[in-house]
Amino acid sequence: MGYVAIKGGGKAIRGAEDVLEVLRTAEADTGAPLTINTIEHQLRLLTSRIVSEGGLYHPELAALAIKQSQGDTLEAAFALRAYRSTKPRLMQTPIQNTANMRLIRRISSAFKDIPGGQMLGPTYDYALRLMRLDLANESPTHFRDIARKFLAETPESDLPDTFPKVVDALREEGLLPSVQASAAEPFDITREPLIFPVPRSAALATMARAETGSLLALAYSNMRGYGDVHPTIAELRVGYLPVMLPHPITGVLTEAGEVLMTECEVVAMYEDDSNKGTPTFTLGYGACFGHNEVKAISMAILDRALQKGMKDGASNPSEDQEFVLLHVDGVDSMGFASHYKMPHYVTFQSDMDRLRATQKKHEERSAQ
Amino acid sequence: MSAGYNFGFMDEHAKKEVRRAILKAIAIPGYQVPYSSREMPMGRGFGTGGLQITLSLIGADETLKVIDQGSDDSVNAVNLRQFVELTCPGVNTTTHLNEATLIQSRHRIPEVPLTPEQVLVLQVPYPDPLVVVEPSEDKRKIMHGEADYARLLVKLYEDIVKFDEITISHRYPTRINGHYVIDPSPIPRWDVPKLNDSSALILFGAGREKKIYAVPPHTKAEPLAFDDVPFRVESFNDAAGNRRPCERCAATDSFLDEYINEDGSKRYQCSDSDYCDSTLKNSLLKNGVLANTKEAAHA
Numbered sequence: 001m002g003y004v005a006i007k008g009g010g011k012a013i014r015g016a017e018d019v020l021e022v023l024r025t026a027e028a029d030t031g032a033p034l035t036i037n038t039i040e041h042q043l044r045l046l047t048s049r050i051v052s053e054g055g056l057y058h059p060e061l062a063a064l065a066i067k068q069s070q071g072d073t074l075e076a077a078f079a080l081r082a083y084r085s086t087k088p089r090l091m092q093t094p095i096q097n098t099a100n101m102r103l104i105r106r107i108s109s110a111f112k113d114i115p116g117g118q119m120l121g122p123t124y125d126y127a128l129r130l131m132r133l134d135l136a137n138e139s140p141t142h143f144r145d146i147a148r149k150f151l152a153e154t155p156e157s158d159l160p161d162t163f164p165k166v167v168d169a170l171r172e173e174g175l176l177p178s179v180q181a182s183a184a185e186p187f188d189i190t191r192e193p194l195i196f197p198v199p200r201s202a203a204l205a206t207m208a209r210a211e212t213g214s215l216l217a218l219a220y221s222n223m224r225g226y227g228d229v230h231p232t233i234a235e236l237r238v239g240y241l242p243v244m245l246p247h248p249i250t251g252v253l254t255e256a257g258e259v260l261m262t263e264c265e266v267v268a269m270y271e272d273d274s275n276k277g278t279p280t281f282t283l284g285y286g287a288c289f290g291h292n293e294v295k296a297i298s299m300a301i302l303d304r305a306l307q308k309g310m311k312d313g314a315s316n317p318s319e320d321q322e323f324v325l326l327h328v329d330g331v332d333s334m335g336f337a338s339h340y341k342m343p344h345y346v347t348f349q350s351d352m353d354r355l356r357a358t359q360k361k362h363e364e365r366s367a368q
Numbered sequence: 369m370s371a372g373y374n375f376g377f378m379d380e381h382a383k384k385e386v387r388r389a390i391l392k393a394i395a396i397p398g399y400q401v402p403y404s405s406r407e408m409p410m411g412r413g414f415g416t417g418g419l420q421i422t423l424s425l426i427g428a429d430e431t432l433k434v435i436d437q438g439s440d441d442s443v444n445a446v447n448l449r450q451f452v453e454l455t456c457p458g459v460n461t462t463t464h465l466n467e468a469t470l471i472q473s474r475h476r477i478p479e480v481p482l483t484p485e486q487v488l489v490l491q492v493p494y495p496d497p498l499v500v501v502e503p504s505e506d507k508r509k510i511m512h513g514e515a516d517y518a519r520l521l522v523k524l525y526e527d528i529v530k531f532d533e534i535t536i537s538h539r540y541p542t543r544i545n546g547h548y549v550i551d552p553s554p555i556p557r558w559d560v561p562k563l564n565d566s567s568a569l570i571l572f573g574a575g576r577e578k579k580i581y582a583v584p585p586h587t588k589a590e591p592l593a594f595d596d597v598p599f600r601v602e603s604f605n606d607a608a609g610n611r612r613p614c615e616r617c618a619a620t621d622s623f624l625d626e627y628i629n630e631d632g633s634k635r636y637q638c639s640d641s642d643y644c645d646s647t648l649k650n651s652l653l654k655n656g657v658l659a660n661t662k663e664a665a666h667a
Contacts, residue, residue: 009441009442009443009444009446009447010441010446012443013446013447078407078411079409081407085407085408086374086377086378086379087379088380088381190404190406191385191404192404193402193403193404193405193578194578195402196505196506197506331407332576334412335411335413335576336412336493336576338413339412339414342414342443342444343436343437343442343443344554345437345639346437346438346476346538346556346639347538349623349624349625350538350556350557350558350602351538352626353537353603354533354535354536357533358531358535361531362531362532
């Protein structure tokens, strides 16, 4: 008698790989394989999401991850994260000043006019969500025409290299507390486990690579009433941040490249100050790789909620560090949800043993 | 893929960190040592904690056995074994327990007692037995420190009141060295006594929850129970009260898997496939049916 059910695992895995590969490449004969370049640029918001959730700024590899996972964001971020974990940590970056971002978009919902001006930039915010059927059949000529038209109509602008931060203006006015220099080393979540309570830097780092939807769900619970952050967006900016690293020989800060990122600062209402100082607004901070505004806003709200929870004790899930930080990682949560598909024969056998024993006792008792 | 990846996939700093956590876990039996836990290229929940321990300990002279649900050939075991073969060139793998120096397993401890030369690595989904009574890790840490397992015992007591039975089927809370209570991973109760006074070092890796803990060799491991309600393993007796044998190898001392035949009748076979194979081989050899060991291996 052969062994039942569990033989042939290796063969089955190879078969699964083959059929995935067939589906990935199955297309009408007119189709062409997606290029990495196409994914990176035409699916730029998807690529943004993967670099941020994967925790590695590498848009090309992110695009490749999207391609090989057939567009599954959780899988793609996972592949990038696993690649990252094979790499040693070479150095710690000094603090980067986001005032130096080369901006493509910048808004404030707190003030009509802000120093440097509002810049709507690329956003779907005010787009009518109508199906654009004309996009169904595009050609490279269309693409070129769009670029030509845009460049012809856009005047030469002399945008400044840096834009002042809105929150700095609020600080100068005394509406926000001044920045406290932190003596503590930033917490590296890739090298240290989270032991609660964790410092704010650990919370921010965890949220920066969190799964967008998970972060949004928890932030939304706070917005709806399981919490009371009531945020106002002081500033949301999207752009390219020059990454300054010390030169390996001279130690002088040198631009090593730039990363596209989204940053959001929300201002929340003032709180009772136990120190009896002057009351000020409070601040929530969110930032992530890529262009992902919903994520940055959600993170900023949760940062505010978590700071409140740390100070006064958590009265809602979104104010509870453990609840938020242990449930927003896409790699963790999707992995665990998927693992239920693995065989659980032994534990289920054990479950049946308990149920049968309990049923037997129940019947004996009922018969009496 | 081999090109570009370090031996054992993880970088050496990461392996060193895991080994440090293991040493601490051995020094404090049953204590859950937090560690940073790298992402592995397979799903969290698929044995990434066990895998990180295995990859951190394995050297070219090691012989590895990977088991899932007692079987070396189930999809996940195959997957993990292939990954180790791919990223650890020179390492031997085996399906025979007696040849293995390092054993990674999910949900089972082999039937044959382990030897002092062997290390068993168990994959852990939930490292903390207190999670059933306390969701906050912060609070659970304090409870562990104070060896405060009152609420866990109350849960067992309530089970008896409600059902006349302790309903915990697997992941049975087990006290190690008289202090920390561990979740011994989802092994059946059948395997829990094997933790006690084991000759081999037993390591537990929870990748997603980022914890490592250990039951060192010859350490006391006692499943929680009451004086008047003893701990009991799964019963494989039939309705008449006779112990069911494995229908393949006839063993009456192993954990059995239950199968439903096409006609609705049931069939029972050893869960530990290596044990089943060797029992079958021995009985065939004894009865003179088989003389050639090669043939026997493929029975």
